Amino acid sequence: MMDRTSAWPRRRVLAGMVGATAVLGAPAIVRAAPSGTPVKVGGTLSLTGFLAQTAVIHKIASEIMVEEINGRNGFLGRPVEYVLLDDQSKPDVARSLYEKLITVDKVDLIQGPYATAPILAAMGVAQRYGKVIIQSSMGIPKLQTYDRAFPATPFGPEPDKTYPNVILDMMAAMPTPPKTIVVLTSKFPSAQFMAQGMRDQAEKRGVKVLLYLEYESGNRDFGAIAARVKETNPDFLWVGSLGLESNQVLESLRKLDYTPKNSFHLYPAPGPLALSPDGDKVLCSTFLEPDEPFMSRPGMKKLASEFKEKATKANLPYSTIDAQACGMISEWQILEIAVNAAGSLDDEKIAAWLKKNRVTTVYGSLRFDGPFNHGDAAQLVKQVQNKEWKVVWPTEFAAPGVKLIAS
Amino acid sequence: MNAARDLPKVVAGLAIVALALLPTAGLPAFYDSFVYLVFFWVSLSTSWALLSGFAGYFSLGHAAFFGVGMYTTATLTTKAGVPFLLTIPAAAALSALLGVGVGAVVFRLRRLRGELFALLTLAVTFVIGTIILNTPIDGGGGVFMSAVPLPHLMPTPTGTIYILGFAICVLTLVTAWWVAHSRLGMGLFAIHDDEDVAEAKGVPTFRYKLLAFALSAGIAGAVGGIHAMYVGFLTVAGTFELTVPLYVVLMSVLGGSRHWLGPAVGATAITTLLYAFISGGEAMIGRAIVGLILIVAILWLPDGVIPAIQHWAKKRRPQPAKAQAEVVPVVPATVRPIGERHILEVRAVTKRFGGLQALAGVDLDVREGEIFGLVGPNGSGKTTLINVISGHYPLSSGTVAVDGVSIGSLAAHEIARRGVARTYQIPRPFANMSVLDNVALAATFGGPVRAQREIRDEARHWIGFTGLGSKEEALPAELNLHERKFLELARALAAKPKLLLLDEVLSGLNPAEIDNAIRLVRAIRGQGATIVFVEHLMRAVVELSDRIAVLNEGKLFALGAPRDVMRDPRVVSIYLGKAYAA
Numbered sequence: 001m002m003d004r005t006s007a008w009p010r011r012r013v014l015a016g017m018v019g020a021t022a023v024l025g026a027p028a029i030v031r032a033a034p035s036g037t038p039v040k041v042g043g044t045l046s047l048t049g050f051l052a053q054t055a056v057i058h059k060i061a062s063e064i065m066v067e068e069i070n071g072r073n074g075f076l077g078r079p080v081e082y083v084l085l086d087d088q089s090k091p092d093v094a095r096s097l098y099e100k101l102i103t104v105d106k107v108d109l110i111q112g113p114y115a116t117a118p119i120l121a122a123m124g125v126a127q128r129y130g131k132v133i134i135q136s137s138m139g140i141p142k143l144q145t146y147d148r149a150f151p152a153t154p155f156g157p158e159p160d161k162t163y164p165n166v167i168l169d170m171m172a173a174m175p176t177p178p179k180t181i182v183v184l185t186s187k188f189p190s191a192q193f194m195a196q197g198m199r200d201q202a203e204k205r206g207v208k209v210l211l212y213l214e215y216e217s218g219n220r221d222f223g224a225i226a227a228r229v230k231e232t233n234p235d236f237l238w239v240g241s242l243g244l245e246s247n248q249v250l251e252s253l254r255k256l257d258y259t260p261k262n263s264f265h266l267y268p269a270p271g272p273l274a275l276s277p278d279g280d281k282v283l284c285s286t287f288l289e290p291d292e293p294f295m296s297r298p299g300m301k302k303l304a305s306e307f308k309e310k311a312t313k314a315n316l317p318y319s320t321i322d323a324q325a326c327g328m329i330s331e332w333q334i335l336e337i338a339v340n341a342a343g344s345l346d347d348e349k350i351a352a353w354l355k356k357n358r359v360t361t362v363y364g365s366l367r368f369d370g371p372f373n374h375g376d377a378a379q380l381v382k383q384v385q386n387k388e389w390k391v392v393w394p395t396e397f398a399a400p401g402v403k404l405i406a407s
Numbered sequence: 408m409n410a411a412r413d414l415p416k417v418v419a420g421l422a423i424v425a426l427a428l429l430p431t432a433g434l435p436a437f438y439d440s441f442v443y444l445v446f447f448w449v450s451l452s453t454s455w456a457l458l459s460g461f462a463g464y465f466s467l468g469h470a471a472f473f474g475v476g477m478y479t480t481a482t483l484t485t486k487a488g489v490p491f492l493l494t495i496p497a498a499a500a501l502s503a504l505l506g507v508g509v510g511a512v513v514f515r516l517r518r519l520r521g522e523l524f525a526l527l528t529l530a531v532t533f534v535i536g537t538i539i540l541n542t543p544i545d546g547g548g549g550v551f552m553s554a555v556p557l558p559h560l561m562p563t564p565t566g567t568i569y570i571l572g573f574a575i576c577v578l579t580l581v582t583a584w585w586v587a588h589s590r591l592g593m594g595l596f597a598i599h600d601d602e603d604v605a606e607a608k609g610v611p612t613f614r615y616k617l618l619a620f621a622l623s624a625g626i627a628g629a630v631g632g633i634h635a636m637y638v639g640f641l642t643v644a645g646t647f648e649l650t651v652p653l654y655v656v657l658m659s660v661l662g663g664s665r666h667w668l669g670p671a672v673g674a675t676a677i678t679t680l681l682y683a684f685i686s687g688g689e690a691m692i693g694r695a696i697v698g699l700i701l702i703v704a705i706l707w708l709p710d711g712v713i714p715a716i717q718h719w720a721k722k723r724r725p726q727p728a729k730a731q732a733e734v735v736p737v738v739p740a741t742v743r744p745i746g747e748r749h750i751l752e753v754r755a756v757t758k759r760f761g762g763l764q765a766l767a768g769v770d771l772d773v774r775e776g777e778i779f780g781l782v783g784p785n786g787s788g789k790t791t792l793i794n795v796i797s798g799h800y801p802l803s804s805g806t807v808a809v810d811g812v813s814i815g816s817l818a819a820h821e822i823a824r825r826g827v828a829r830t831y832q833i834p835r836p837f838a839n840m841s842v843l844d845n846v847a848l849a850a851t852f853g854g855p856v857r858a859q860r861e862i863r864d865e866a867r868h869w870i871g872f873t874g875l876g877s878k879e880e881a882l883p884a885e886l887n888l889h890e891r892k893f894l895e896l897a898r899a900l901a902a903k904p905k906l907l908l909l910d911e912v913l914s915g916l917n918p919a920e921i922d923n924a925i926r927l928v929r930a931i932r933g934q935g936a937t938i939v940f941v942e943h944l945m946r947a948v949v950e951l952s953d954r955i956a957v958l959n960e961g962k963l964f965a966l967g968a969p970r971d972v973m974r975d976p977r978v979v980s981i982y983l984g985k986a987y988a989a
Contacts, residue, residue: 047690059687084687091638091645092447096440097685099565103435116549120640124553128436128564143551143640187540187547189642214547216540217644 034074038081039345041066041335042101043111046118049089055114058136058328059084060310062111064303065332075109075339083107091121098125108345111331112149116140116190123149132347132354134334136327139190139267141372148351150368152330152361153287153323156377157370160197163285163379167198167264168205170283170381170393171236174406178235178262180208184225184249185240188217191266195240210234217242226252229260237263244269250278261407264381270389271318279384281405286382287323287363289391292399300362303329330361426573430566439569445678446569446576447634451651452658452670453579454626457586458619459656460664463599464520468509468528470651471535472502472624474643476631478539481550481641492558495571495632502628503621505535510620514613520602529652536647549642557636571633579626583667586622590851595619596665597848600837607797609823609852609902661704663711665839672712677701721880745953746775749811750906750937751796756805758788758795758961765791767961768805773906778928778938780952780969782945784981787958789941790832793908796939797829798822810905823853826905830898830912832941834891836883842894843879846870846901853902866901873897873927889920893927900931907936913944925951949973957981 043062046055066082074080083105087094094113101107102125112135113122119135120143126133127146136152138144141159144151156162171178181202185195192214199212210232213225222245229237230253237260239249246268253260254277264283265273273279288294290304304321311319334354339345342353358367358375367375381393383404391397392404430439451473459466476498483489483497509531513519519527539545560567586592594615597605606612635641655670658677663669680700684693708715751773758766766788773779781789794800796807798819807815814822828849836845846866850857854865870879873893875886883891892912899907909928913921925947932938942948948955949969957965957972959981965972972978 045687047687048694085685086687086690086693088681091640092444092634093681095637095639096437096444099435099440100437100685102437104437117638117640117642117645120551120553121638124639140548145553188644189547189549192547216537 034070034072034077034079036078038079039075039109039339040081040083040105040107041075041109041111042083042085042098042105042107044085044087044094044097044101044113044118044122046089046114047084047086049087051089051115054324055089056314056316057311057324058114060307060314060316061325061328062332064306064310065329065336067306068299068303069332069336072336073340075336076343076345087113087118089115089118091117094118095121095125098122102129102131109335109339109347109350111335112136112152116143130347132335132338132350134331136331137324140193141374144372144374147373148347150334150351150354150373152334152363152366153327154363154366154376154378155374156379157372157374159377159379160193161201162377163194164198164201165205166377166379166393167238167283167381168201168207170404171207171262172205173393174262174404176235176406178207180210180232180234181236181238182211182213182229182232182234183209183238183240184211184213184215184229185266186217186219186242186245187214188240188242191217191240191242194266195238198238198240207236219245220248222249222252223255225249226256226258229253230256230258233258235261237261238266239263240266242267244272246273246282247276247278250276250282254278269318270322274384274387274389279387281383281385281407283381283383283392284389286380286389286391287378288326288380289382289389290321291391291402293397294362294391297362297364298360303362326362330363330366333361334359334366423577427570430561430563430569436563436565439563439565441682443565443569443572443637445675446572447630447637448654448658448674448678449671450572450576450579450630451627452655452662452674453583453667454623454630455652455655456659456664456667456670457583457595457626458616458623460659460670461586461592461595461599462616462619464616464620465522465525465656466528466623467525467649467652467656468531469623469627469655470647470649471528471532472506472627473631473634473651474532474539474646475502475505475535476628477635477638477641477646478544478550478631479628480632480635481552482544484555485550485552490558491555491636495629498632499625499629502631503625505531506620506624507617510617514616514620532647532652536643539647540643545641545643547643549640551640552636553639555636568633568637572630572637575626575629575633579630580667580671582622582626583670586619587667591615591618593844593848593851596840597837599665600839601835603799603819604831604835604837605848606819607799607823607829608849608898609820610848611818611820613818657701659711661701661708661711663713663715666711666713666717669711669713676712745777748775749773750775750777750809751779751939752806752808752811753792753796754806754808756792756795756807757803758791758800759803765961766795766803769958769961769963771956771963771966773937773939775937776932776935777953778932778940778951780948780955781939781941781958782943782948782955783958783964786960787964788961789958790910791961792958793829793910793939793941796822796906797827797908820852823902826903827908828853828899828902828904828906829908830892830895830910832911832914834883834888834895836886836891836894836898838883841880841882842870842875842886842897843867845883845894846897849898850901850903853904855903866897869897869900872900872930874923888915889917892916892924896927896931900934900936904936907931907938908941909938910941911943912940913942913947921947945973 045058066080070079085097087097110131112119112133114137116138119138123146132148134150134152141155141157183195183199185191199209202209246265266285295301307321307325308319337359338350338354342349354368358365380391380397382389383392390402455469458464479498479501480494483494484491557564557567561570594610597610598612602612658673659670662673680697749772753769753771756766756769783789802815806813809825846869847863850862850865873896913924928951952969955969955972957978965975965978
């Protein structure tokens with residue numbers, strides 16, 4: 001298992017934790033209501049277009065967080081006003097809208113959009129104007145080359161190396177450790193990036209890669225791929241999937257009367273996979289689930305409850321708080337803590353503070369002083385047990401009584 | 408007067424200068440960015456219209472050419488270190504080459520028109536996307552261009568992208584204007600309306616389509632090259648997506664895809680509308696409103712905004728007093744002697760359609776200045792022979808020579824340029840062109856090379872000659888059958904043909920109109936043309952023809968003077984049966 005400790009000065013860690021606790025945990029009664037000219041925070045989300053279904057989760061999370069922050073002390077005692085624009089799921093529109101936010105709307109601060117391509121388009125604009133940009137959904141950290149861009153999700157600087165090792169550690173801990181693996185992946189940039197890492201790390205750790213196969217993103221017919229998987233009959237199947245692809249892969253395998261011994265899925269649609277007849281015991285990546293120990297983190301229970309209420313009202317099919325929503329929550333938590341701790345809306349000061357301090361968010365304690373401003377990796381493994389997702393690895397993040405169920 | 412005429416040019420010139428200087432005006436960068444995106448869509452939709460709007464080859468594959476441009480720039484800059492500006496012509500060239508390659512195959516097949524062409528171009532998009540996705544060009548991981556240096560053409564990076572987008576936009580509009588007002592554009596508009604007729608009137612359809620495809624794809628490639636730098640991170644899914652062709656189609660249709668400025672109007676309107684509803688609170692409602700506006704606009708203005716404005720302006724203009732459409736030819740027919748020289752020589756011509764032998768070894772000679780009647784029962788091969796001579800159908804075997812030169816292996820447009828003109832049994836005018844433009848096109852492509860003013864004077868002459876003088880600006884749909892038949896004649900005459908092939912020009916006319924038509928045909932012969940005349944109306948055939956050939960079952964059945972042939976019992980028998988022949 002990887003080493004999660006760091007050589008950070010204890011004082012800085014404590015400073016961050018105290019700040020976070022003060023912000024998130026202190027009773028409202030001791031806080032003054034924010035007043036004065038609102039601090040405008042601008043951002044875009046893909047509210048229309050092909051990314052809209054996921055972006056709406058980020059929108060709800062943002063609304064919750066703006067209410068939360070304004071219910072505390074706002075930014076520097078001033079209320080926060082969220083200027084949200086629709087980038088239509090297009091990076092070129094995202095770029096132009098960030099220029100609008102910065103040069104026309106004159107927002108004080110910006111938040112990152114959703115998905116890698118719009119994030120990179122926005123990052124270029126942020127860089128030209130020296131703005132801090134915090135994002136939560138770019139799965140290829142090495143592309144985050146801008147000095148004032150910060151991740152709100154703990155991928156770590158090299159998730160293609162660290163996360164496969166988390167999975168390989170888990171495999172090694174199984175009663176019968178898998179000796180062979182098949183890696184399937186969508187040719188979606190972030191999925192392919194992780195799949196190549198999984199292949200390389202498995203080989204390094206002596207797990208034989210029987211098959212490495214890429215399919216086009218958006219593929220719907222997995223019959224031929226399933227036949228090849230069945231033919232190789234690996235001990236472990238790793239799928240770099242997005243959305244419903246995992247359901248389709250497993251269904252295709254079932255039609256061949258084949259059930260993988262163990263299978264892992266990278267970025268599937270969580271609800272449909274958990275409820276699928278093929279989903280039992282499948283494994284998946286996550287950063288947190290609405291369970292212990294995560295629910296004991298400061299403010300988490302309230303956030304989960306508010307999210308459920310708003311998501312149900314918005315008719316979202318999956319109204320439970322998950323890593324998507326928490327990514328955006330983490331963005332706002334980082335910004336809130338950094339602005340108030342830096343005591344300034346100046347991007348240079350905010351960036352400087354973030355690089356020197358830890359921030360406690362729903363994802364735990366994050367730091368930003370590593371390569372590409374990433375800190376420790378904290379990607380976990382969850383498993384479908386009785387139609388519900390349960391974190392199973394590393395074991396210290398598993399809820400009491402929850403254990404990995406291997407084949 | 409001159410000042411008023413030059414006003415649009417002055418306004419356009421000032422607008423170009425003002426737009427070029429916008430990035431130096433110190434406005435917020437968003438305005439540069441937004442106007443750049445307008446330029447981007449104007450260029451892309453106008454380039455689409457060059458082929459799909461002008462020539463009617465509806466493409467759903469514009470993302471392929473745009474995407475090739477994007478990836479050319481991305482690859483050359485990130486992997487080969489080529490300076491960004493140098494990659495733009497390379498992007499244009501590669502996309503144009505792809506367009507020519509696709510066109511060279513597709514345009515040879517007549518069946519690949521309409522929806523099949525649209526589907527095929529869509530398939531090209533998927534093929535190109537798949538190749539790029541599965542090769543090191545992309546490989547699935549996307550191409551990140553943040554490290555590519557951008558030249559400092561303007562004070563800001565967005566300003567530099569803006570000025571490049573502006574330059575390509577101006578270049579695109581100038582190209583579209585030039586094409587629309589050139590011989591190429593005239594040919595493309597004719598191809599749009601009726602490609603076979605365009606070919607028969609002398610338009611080199613294959614070459615023109617290829618040229619339009621190359622221009623269309625090349626511009627899209629250059630636009631893609633610039634846009635790659637604007638987006639900064641390319642993925643196959645984001646580049647070769649369906650929204651690109653759907654947007655350009657929508658923009659072009661809204662503005663008017665047959666007008667050089669139409670797509671620009673549509674692109675500006677739609678881009679502005681999309682930016683009018685960008686607030687997070689109104690995103691969904693905004694998109695619905697935009698959709699509704701577009702539906703209403705397209706329902707009310709099916710030909711687009713620009714044609715609607717032109718139509719409105721035309722209706723407001725004072726109309727010249729309408730003369731009665733009296734279609735009596737005004738040029739007296741003067742009988743010229745029939746020469747000994749053979750204008751048309753048909754030798755052992757056969758034409759097969761699968762198992763059907765439409766022509767089975769026909770031999771004919773037509774003399775200079777002659778009116779040669781071609782008759783026979785239905786299915787005897789008369790129209791097929793006209794189609795073979797005019798190049799509409801290739802020969803199965805045999806030879807055809809015009810004025811001593813073999814034309815049997817030539818394309819229809821080359822035959823037209825050698826002085827062979829034809830009319831159609833059912834008139835096939837170019838539906839979206841005025842009477843004047845219909846005739847001018849035939850004069851342009853079929854006749855000798857002349858200045859446009861001379862060509863239009865010539866066209867007016869033949870319009871007057873056929874009695875359509877008051878209908879110059881009318882569209883064919885506004886003409887009755889009689890007038891459309893005469894429009895066919897005017898088009899044929901405008902090409903100054905050596906040989907005129909008239910296919911049942913009298914069918915469907917009333918007796919008075921037939922008399923007019925007969926006088927007209929005589930008048931045409933009086934102009935020096937040799938006429939091959941397919942007709943069922945025996946009175947006209949006998950009255951007009953110097954000689955008659957009777958075809959039956961694809962063979963020459965009888966040949967001679969009209970009255971002799973029509974009295975031949977064998978001829979009577981094939982028309983009326985043996986009982987009448989006896």
